[in-house]
Amino acid sequence: MLEASSAIAAALATGGHDGAEGRRRLRLGERRGWHLVQLGHYGATATGFAVAVSRVLGQELPCSSTVAGHAGPDVIMRIAPDQYWVVTDDTGRAAALAAAVPIEVGTVLDLSASRTRLVIEGADARAVLAKLVPIDLHPSAFEVGRFVQTGVHHVGGLLHRAAGDRYEYFALRTYGATTWEAIADAALQFGYDTFIDGDPA
């Protein structure tokens, strides 16, 4: 097996940083060992596509373009009127979906390794993100489960509020290191520890 490597391995190796108060009030890390499948349908095939996909996922596709759906451990996000992301830990998910969705009704594309999944955890996570994304993250406006396609450092990405104080940012892999730098820099005053979540690469 070829050894997988992280886009931010070098940055993670440098560890955390004490904040202005000498504490580390945040946890910044990377989620590893996950897979990303992008699904798409054509103008007139939405219904057949939804049926085929739902059969594999075990639930209907979400209608909202801001609230993620959940199918067991899988997270489903509608990223465009005709496109969805399935974020999963299941290695076989892409193949199962590809087998279930005929090319005549839609497409299944394995985009694993195309994104670096950065995690920002802690009570100050919202304050850090306020320095980076022009999105209202107040709990009343951005509840747990919401996601938004936005940008850090003028580069597009997807932000998902995975839990109360846990936000996950899906950065393009080639921008992963620079996005990490921007997040770590914004977190400097609060202090942070680093961590790796999921299967070590």
Added chain:
Amino acid sequence: MTVPARLPTGGRIDRARPLSFVFDHRRLHGCAGDTVASALLANGVQLIGRSFKYHRPRGFLAAGVEEPNGLLTIGEGARCTPNVPATTTELREGLFCRRQNGWPSVDFDVMALTSWLAPFFGAGFYYKTFMGPRRGSWMMYEPFIRRAAGLGEATHLPDPDRYETRHAFADVLVIGAGPTGLAAARAAGRAGCRVTLVEQDFELGGSLLSAPAGSSDADLLATLEADVAALANVEVLRRTTALGVYDGNTVVLVERHDHARPDPAKGEAREVIVTLRAGTIIHATGAIERSMLFGDNDRPGVMLAGAVRTYLNRYAVAVGQTAVIATNNDSAWCAALDLAATGAHVTLLDERAGAGAGLGEAARRAGVDVRYEVRLRRALGGRSVRGVEYARRDGAPETLACDVVGISGGWAPTLHLTSHTGPKPVFDTALDAFRPGPFATGHYGAGAMMGTRSLQESLDEGHAVGAAAARHVGATGAVGAGPACAGEWPTGHAPSPPERSPGTGKAFIDFQNDVTTKDVALAHEEGYHSVEHLKRFTTLGMGTDQGKTANVDAAKVMASLRGIEMAVAGTTTYRPPYTPVSVGALAGRSVGTHFRATRLTPMHDWHLANGAVMIQAGPWLRPWYYGWAGKTVGAAYVEEMKLVRSGVGMSDVSSLGKIDIRGPDAAIFLDRVYVNAFAKLPAGKARYGVMLNDDATVLDDGTTARFDEHTYFMTTTTAQAGEVMSWLEFLLQVAWPELRVQVASVTDRWAGMSVAGPRARQALQLAFPGVDLSNESLPYMGVREFMFQGTTVRLLRLSFSGELAYEVYVPADVGTAMWSRILAEAAPLGIRPYGLESLASLRIEKGHVAGLELDHRNTLEDLGLGKMASKSKAYIGRELATRANLRRPGRWSLVGLELLEPTKKLRGGSILFNRHEALEGHGRGYITSVTWSTEHQKLIALGLFEGGLAHEGEEIVCAYPLRNEIVRARIVSPMFIDPTGERVHA
């Protein structure tokens, strides 16, 4: 004056927290709660600087952001900031400040002599005097004039501080935390909104801060603060100024953190620019007191009456013991009464025949000497005021000795922010001031900024707009009753006269720019009648204060001179920022390595660890060359080229744009996008393609591979990857939504590496044992996808270098592992990595066009690709390609160039001329790319030349004006090597 003026009691300062600071190398002391201005006044410092043009001695005029005179240089070394208003600078321990614009000192300023030459330095003096004797003479004078003029001097050292930006959101934004703003925030907060209340001061309260301790106003402030603090949904931002209001209820704020001594090493920002998006905006910005126009009204010790009261009651500083208060309205009476209460001798000169109810009696009880229907003519004194000259209308001048003069010419609503989105202020004759123009839906104004003078009315208005704003954003909570005040402010007033009072001495309108009533008259005489022309002719209203105390008076003087109404005269356009903002704050963290995002290939860390010298290429950081090949790029790239031409090398091509195209109609889609046919491209094959813009210029080129019936893998140039992706999405969503195709960028999904050279097949055979890579199995332009050690591998037999070559693609996370494996397995063949410089040079030898030639101005024919265009199908750009200009003979077209003078250089960007013509103008083309040819042992180039290869064999001249170089070259075929393609098919 050096007499300490701090009162033993009173004020809002914290005497238990003394602070020391350095002023002009003297250590002085103040208290927490002081501004630098109040601390200096408390230490008896009255002369605060020299004026901009005439170097006249100046003292503080105001106590807030409107201060025109009291500008200091704050800080030292790299942290030195010039022209900072001392009136808004919070005192902190160890603060270093100094006065400006005086030599050898502000106290004894030689340049004050210019004041004697003032008759020659009227408005427009520089423009009239320094234009001659020749055209361009201004450039000679300018450095000297600039050295003589100006106030403080900025440091040339790098700013060591950290600045940030952040985003914020609110249902209701309240700008200004005076009584009106507090009442508005209180109401909106009680209704359940998310409220943000911003206040530029370090204390809330606005005008209430100027009330005596223990007064009903002070009690009201405490109550309002407590009410607001009790609301968890109201965020209060002190030391935060609203700089500008923009479309979409977007307001830019600046937060200042100097008071907390931010440490950049700890990530603490000195200033933060906040982009706040609000559901609705309430303007509660108050009003600014106006000056009065009389002779030598700029003497230190002449200050706004409101400022006298603020220094007295908020900072416990008695700015004088013998005071003259001159006014045309009731508000200044408060200053007179409060001063008298401290034991000062106060004379009040009121231009009116009488004052508001009860004021006369209160003045009598306080011992204030009141004189009605009198007007100031002149201030007496030099470096501090010593008295005033005043007179009744048509009466003889009389003098009064004093050590401070408080003046009040009325109040001008602070409406600047309301103008930022367009509405022009409207002159209100009854108010004798400009009011805000019509508000946009969802914007509100209340209190003094709307011209309201009564405290209770301001509170009522604040409460009402707070409730209305809450309703506007859908909040339905009960707001309850509004706040009530126990005492009321005197509100009577009379219009200020539009002319200066009789008497001698300069009557300044704009103190900061040394603009007098005489300058306005001169502007009028010379035809600069409109307020906009007046501003530019005299510089009135410019500078750090932007004429906050000057604009209304200036407009009135000009309107009077023109004999028109103020409503016709109007006012200048207020633009952001409301107060000065540092460049550092605007830049935020977009400095140094954070200036822009950097894109790294999956093998980046390997490159760094293995001697690569990196280079920025657009957003990408790519290996430029490797240390194994040489210490300089000039030496290294030639060695790397030799390696590829003679053995095998590997280059990181992950930056190439990669697009997944799939669906039943993918072939049709590609057939329309590319000029050449793709519909019949068989699975397992790739094809070079070119796509055009709508206007038939070349958009991009690249190779698209077909892996199965419905799945294509397109590669684009690195530079055009984003544009091509957007173009394809646009076509599918707008032009051809009926096509059953999905596209997705997979640039980040796949790591790419080009293995090139005569031994490339052998190298990959070693890396992928068991995979048949024979010419028969995988011919030129053949592609294959297979699993290797659990990983999908895409192998495309393509060549950018002109050699036998393959592109290997694997998922990005195993890119480094695959890269390392190929290098390790093929090591016996001498494989080594090569960088971007040699990659680009190899393609020049082969004559492949790239980003430098694909500049959206060239057609297929210009680039020698005309034969690729299909004649049997439609494609984007086909119709417009028939335009006459695009078919015109003599268009600049692709050529190869070889150097004819070996001792000289060919340079990219050189302008091309025929051999015997004059080297003038734009020439007949230019060089796009240059390299040393290892095959030909000479410099070669690609370029665009008028008529292109019709001139093959001709000698031309390449001019490089930047270095004044001229060199001869010959036009040749752009394909310098292997024109029959034997190598790529090997």
